[in-house]
Amino acid sequence: MPAPVRRSELVLLVYLAVVFAVASTVVVGSVVHIERTGLVVHGLGDGTVLTAAAVPDISLTVGDRTVLDRVEVLVDDTRIATHRDGDRLTLDNFAPAEGSHLFLARVRSLAPLVLAAEVEHQFTVTRFG
Structure with a gap:
């Protein structure tokens, strides 16, 4: 005959179910935000x-x-100024020095706990083509 479930075990199971539900919602919301942002x-x-x-x-x-x-x-x-040109954003007066740089573009979500959509590129500027 199985032992009865203790109250502490039941509370723990409910707690874990709530944590799992919240975490799943955050992950799914983040993926939808990132994919929809494009x-x-x-x-x-x-x-x-x-x-x-x-x-x-x-x-x-x-x-x-x-x-x-x-x-x-x-x-x-360092934040780079941009301006809207139709359905594009262009960089305002951006002239990086020669050498290696890290470019990061992101769209923060308006929903709390949802990750930002980000694109990151390493690039190098040189005088010679």
Whole structure:
């Protein structure tokens, strides 16, 4: 005959079920936000080597145009000003020094606990093509 379930075991099971439900909701919400955002960087890929003349060609698009104004761009942890050009974002007066850099574009979610959609690329600027 099985032993009766103790109250402490029942409380623990309910607690674990709630934690699992909340964690699942956060993960699913994050994946939906990231996929729906569809953040794409044009003119720059991971490991790209480009000349300073090619830098103005970098732009960003998103699958959900309603989030375009919430895109944040950072290079080497410094925020880069952008402006909207139709359905794209372009970088304002961005002229990185020669050498290696880290480009990060992200769209923060408006929902709490949902991860930001991010695209990150290492790139190098050189004088010579």
